[in-house]
Each structure stands twice: as C-alpha cells, then as structure tokens.
Amino acid sequence: MASTLLGRFLRYVQIDTMSNSQLAGSVRPSTSGQEELMMLLRSELEELGCSTYYGPESVLQGRLAGNMTGESIAFMAHVDTADDVPGNGVKPVVHSPYNGQDIALSGITISTEENPDLIRYKDGTVVTSDGTTLLGSDDKAGIAIIMEMLSILASDPSISHPDIEVYFTPDEETGHSLDRFPYEHMNASVCYTVDGTEEGIIDIGCFNASSASVRIRGRAVHPGSAKGVMRNALQAAAFIAQALPGGERAESSSGEEGFFAVMSMSGTAESAELFVIMRDFHSDGLQRRENILKAIVNSADLIYGTETECVIEQNYSNFAGTVASHPYAMERLRRAADSIGLAISENMVRGGTDGAHLASHGIASPDIFTGGHNLHSLSEWIALESMERSLELVLAIAKGDA
Numbered sequence: 092m093a094s095t096l097l098g099r100f101l102r103y104v105q106i107d108t109m110s111n112s113q114l115a116g117s118v119r120p121s122t123s124g125q126e127e128l129m130m131l132l133r134s135e136l137e138e139l140g141c142s143t144y145y146g147p148e149s150v151l152q153g154r155l156a157g158n159m160t161g162e163s164i165a166f167m168a169h170v171d172t173a174d175d176v177p178g179n180g181v182k183p184v185v186h187s188p189y190n191g192q193d194i195a196l197s198g199i200t201i202s203t204e205e206n207p208d209l210i211r212y213k214d215g216t217v218v219t220s221d222g223t224t225l226l227g228s229d230d231k232a233g234i235a236i237i238m239e240m241l242s243i244l245a246s247d248p249s250i251s252h253p254d255i256e257v258y259f260t261p262d263e264e265t266g267h268s269l270d271r272f273p274y275e276h277m278n279a280s281v282c283y284t285v286d287g288t289e290e291g292i293i294d295i296g297c298f299n300a301s302s303a304s305v306r307i308r309g310r311a312v313h314p315g316s317a318k319g320v321m322r323n324a325l326q327a328a329a330f331i332a333q334a335l336p337g338g339e340r341a342e343s344s345s346g347e348e349g350f351f352a353v354m355s356m357s358g359t360a361e362s363a364e365l366f367v368i369m370r371d372f373h374s375d376g377l378q379r380r381e382n383i384l385k386a387i388v389n390s391a392d393l394i395y396g397t398e399t400e401c402v403i404e405q406n407y408s409n410f411a412g413t414v415a416s417h418p419y420a421m422e423r424l425r426r427a428a429d430s431i432g433l434a435i436s437e438n439m440v441r442g443g444t445d446g447a448h449l450a451s452h453g454i455a456s457p458d459i460f461t462g463g464h465n466l467h468s469l470s471e472w473i474a475l476e477s478m479e480r481s482l483e484l485v486l487a488i489a490k491g492d493a
C-alpha cells in the first residue's frame with residue numbers, strides 16, 4: 092500500500108499545475124497543466140472501473156458504484172498548486188529512511204528546530220522538493236490518497252461500500268475552484284475534502300471572509316502651490332492602513348481571533364488604492380470589522396478632502412454550521428478514526444477551504460489532514476507515514492461498516 096501511494100504522489104507532483112491568479116476567474120482552468128492532470132486522473136479512474144464526468148465546469152468527477160445501499164459519500168481534492176514560490180518543474184526528493192537530522196536542499200535547510208514534527212518521522216520516509224520549488228503536497232497528497240483509496244476498493248470486492256463520488260477541482264489556490272461546480276451530478280450531502288495539514292487534524296470550520304477594494308480620489312497639483320488645493324490620496328491611503336486597529340492585524344492575531352490585513356496599496360496624490368482583507372470566525376465579528384473599515388474611510392475623506400469608494404465583497408463563510416447540521420458527517424469520521432486507532436483533533440482553520448463554498452449549497456465538508464507541512468514554500472515537506480494514516484482514515488470512512 093505504501094509503495095503505490097508514494098509512487099502515485101511522486102508521479103502527480105511532477106506534473107506542472109501551478110495556477111495563475113491573474114487569469115483565474117476568466118480562464119478556467121487558469122493553466123493547461125491542470126487539465127493535463129485531470130485528464131490523466133480521468134483515464135486512471137476509468138481503468139479502475141469508475142464512471143467519469145468532465146464538463147464545462149472543468150471539475151473532474153469520478154464515481155465508483157457501491158456494492159451496498161446507503162447514501163453516496165464524496166471526497167474532494169484540488170489539482171492546482173500555489174504560486175507563492177516557483178511551483179513547476181518539481182523534482183521530489185525522497186529521504187528514506189529519514190535520519191532525523193536537518194534536511195539540506197539546494198539553497199535552503201529544513202531544520203528540526205523549526206520543524207519539531209520532523210522528529211516523529213525519524214526512520215520513516217520524508218519527501219521534499221530539491222529546494223528550488225514547492226513540493227505540491229497541497230494538494231497532490233490529497234489526490235494520491237483519494238486515488239489510492241479507490242484503487243483499493245475497486246480491487247477488493249469483499250469490501251462493502253456505498254457509491255463513492257470523487258471530485259478534482261482546478262484553481263483552488265486562486266479562490267476560484269468552485270466558481271462552477273456540477274452540483275446536479277452530485278448525490279452526496281457530505282463531501283470530505285482531503286486538503287488539510289498535520290496528521291490527525293480535522294478542520295470542522297473556517298473563517299468568514301470578506302475583502303474591500305478601497306479607491307481614493309484626490310487632487311494632484313504642483314507641490315509648490317499645493318496649499319489648500321492638493322488632496323493627497325496617498326496620505327489618505329496611509330492613514331487608512333495605519334488606523335486599522337494594531338492589535339487586530341493578521342500579524343498580531345492567532346487561534347480563534349480574526350483580523351484585518353492590507354494586502355496591497357499603491358497610488359499617487361491624484362488617486363490611490365488599497366486592498367484589505369477581513370477575517371472572523373463569527374459573522375457578527377466580520378460585520379464589526381467591515382463597519383470599522385467604513386468608519387476609517389469616512390474619517391480619511393473628512394481629514395484629507397478625498398472621495399473614497401469602498402466596495403466590500405463577501406468571499407466565503409464559516410462552514411462549521413453546515414457541518415454541525417449534518418451530525419452524520421463527523422459521527423462517521425469519528426467512528427472511522429476510532430476503528431483505526433487514530434486520535435484526531437477537531438480544529439477551526441485560519442483560512443478558507445472548498446468546504447466553505449460547498450456549505451453554501453448545504454453540503455457538509457470536514458477537511459481531512461494529508462500530513463503536509465510548510466505549504467506554499469520551498470521548505471515544504473510531507474511524511475509518507477502521515478499520508479498512509481490519511482489513506483487509512485478515508486478508507487474507513489468509505490467502508491460500509493463505518
């Protein structure tokens with residue numbers, strides 16, 4: 092089981108699927124490698140005896156017919172990788188048996204001091220990139236785990252299971268994965284995403300998220316004759332960024348605290364723009380942040396004489412409520428974890444997941460760990476043992492006696 096899982100993972104990470112955040116939203120998928128991987132997965136699914144669907148949504152669906160009655164169970168992973176660091180041309184390096192020491196790669200070192208979890212996998216198998224790219228365990232590990240689960244179920248008819256649906260989505264890292272989704276082809280009301288982090292962690296909720304595009308109109312004149320005439324949009328932008336509560340910024344919040352973060356800021360005296368994101372686990376908390384931002388923007392206009400437009404967009408919502416309203420989703424998962432002797436920890440993720448989008452369609456989507464660490468970075472690593480634990484868990488969830 093271990094060797095085929097590792098083999099699959101190494102194969103998938105070498106396919107270039109870095110998404111393009113500039114194009115996503117207009118071109119889908121935003122990069123051709125994503126479709127290449129989906130077509131490979133489609134032929135692998137069909138070889139396993141699954142029926143497949145790939146339509147205008149650019150989401151690949153596979154279905155393994157069940158050999159018992161019962162509601163379909165769905166699993167999901169995304170084919171794209173992040174573009175925070177180079178993500179194409181991945182050359183995976185397998186450290187086996189891992190010696191428990193710092194891992195030196197081209198130009199970087201993954202130290203045990205900064206990665207105390209590494210020690211857990213001494214004498215096991217750890218996979219990294221060569222240090223020049225990310226590894227792509229986010230979310231090729233999820234894909235490999237789901238495909239391996241299907242392969243095991245398909246090859247052993249003595250395992251009873253209901254219909255299993257799997258979904259592979261594009262452009263998750265750009266926030267566009269579920270812009271379109273074949274909901275009318277979905278029978279399941281619970282869809283486990285396999286896109287998490289450390290071994291044992293199950294995400295049962297996420298932030299509520301909104302973002303604000305703030306466009307400031309000022310008036311530029313020659314600085315020598317600016318008195319009483321210039322309305323400096325940049326000063327207003329700086330004021331807005333600075334006035335966001337210091338204790339509630341991304342860099343000063345953790346755990347279940349929400350935050351404001353200025354993600355970009357640019358302009359001239361004539362006009363300036365800021366892009367601010369807001370996050371909160373509670374919807375009234377998010378509303379409060381939006382009200383604070385609007386009040387700060389109004390103050391900037393009063394002080395600097397600028398005219399500002401502040402357009403707030405809702406990005407995603409905490410899916411904890413939908414998971415709680417389908418108690419079966421977590422009961423099945425907890426029973427499955429018990430059956431394989433796995434201790435799980437239920438967590439609220441400080442980000443969003445595909446589950447947040449599915450929740451708005453009434454589908455419960457707890458997110459299962461893959462074992463990936465330092466995601467979206469050159470120092471990304473994953474232990475095969477944690478991928479195997481995740482595989483055991485999804486298999487136990489899929490089995491009829493779960």
Ligand SMILES: [Zn+2]
Pocket residue numbers: 169229230263286
């Ligand atoms: Zn991911």
